[in-house]
Amino acid sequence: MANFQIAPSILSADFARLGEEVDNVIKSGADVVHFDVMDNHYVPNLTIGPLVCEALRKHGVTADIDVHLMVKPVDRIIPDFAAAGATYITFHPEASEHVDRSLQLIQGEGCKSGLVFNPATPLDVLEWVIDKVDMILLMSVNPGFGGQSFIPATLDKLRQARKIIDASGRDIRLEVDGGVKVNNIKEIAEAGADMFVAGSAVFGARDESDANDYDTVLKAFREQLAQVK
Ligand code: DX5
Ligand code: ZN
Numbered sequence: 001m002a003n004f005q006i007a008p009s010i011l012s013a014d015f016a017r018l019g020e021e022v023d024n025v026i027k028s029g030a031d032v033v034h035f036d037v038m039d040n041h042y043v044p045n046l047t048i049g050p051l052v053c054e055a056l057r058k059h060g061v062t063a064d065i066d067v068h069l070m071v072k073p074v075d076r077i078i079p080d081f082a083a084a085g086a087t088y089i090t091f092h093p094e095a096s097e098h099v100d101r102s103l104q105l106i107q108g109e110g111c112k113s114g115l116v117f118n119p120a121t122p123l124d125v126l127e128w129v130i131d132k133v134d135m136i137l138l139m140s141v142n143p144g145f146g147g148q149s150f151i152p153a154t155l156d157k158l159r160q161a162r163k164i165i166d167a168s169g170r171d172i173r174l175e176v177d178g179g180v181k182v183n184n185i186k187e188i189a190e191a192g193a194d195m196f197v198a199g200s201a202v203f204g205a206r207d208e209s210d211a212n213d214y215d216t217v218l219k220a221f222r223e224q225l226a227q228v229k
Helices: 015-027 050-059 075-083 099-108 124-128 154-168 185-190 215-226
Strands: 005-008 032-038 064-070 088-091 112-117 135-139 173-177 195-198
Touching: 005 215, 015 032, 015 050, 032 050, 050 064, 050 075, 064 075, 075 088, 075 099, 088 135, 099 112, 112 173, 135 154, 154 173, 154 185, 185 195, 185 215
Parallel strands: 005 032, 005 195, 032 064, 064 088, 088 112, 112 135, 135 173, 173 195
Antiparallel strands: none
């Protein structure tokens, strides 16, 4: 079986108890912390920056932190996130004047780099920078908000991205972000994704018996992934 990773998006967590929320999803079996950074400019919402990433590290979070930049421009903030403990830093090619330079900057800071593709954005830009990419992230909703519905055309786009990755022969993660639920994760995995962001599906599903427990939803995700052909 592929090495599937589940990355809860803290966008849907209780921000007043963020450290505890992250501890609880990791304890329940999540692999990666997906960290959505929005600037009310590139996307119409405003969230969290490097200080919060650093606070999670200081709190004791050791899991990979997957920083999804929805900001424009991107270069100024990259070193700050690297210093704050980011593992992955991904950005939207539309948000950088010099995509190759931004990718180099991320890797030069010792982080893994990635490009994020909006639903209407083609994958062409990968052609000349695939050697500098550690992750391809396909948006399956328009960025800016949690709780939106998965856009089905993403499945074909995942198959296309999977071919590009396989042809490159490189170790590149294929992540999907938006509207991932227990009832569609299997189909999404079969289209080629190996890393799954889930915000509302995870943080909206605290176990009834124990408000601090995400075991049930994460187990349901794993059961679906175990059936992937
Ligand atoms: C949207 C963010 C997502 C979001 C996903 O712009 O990039 O990470 O939190 O939320 P759900 O899983 O609720 O669609
Ligand atoms: Zn995201």
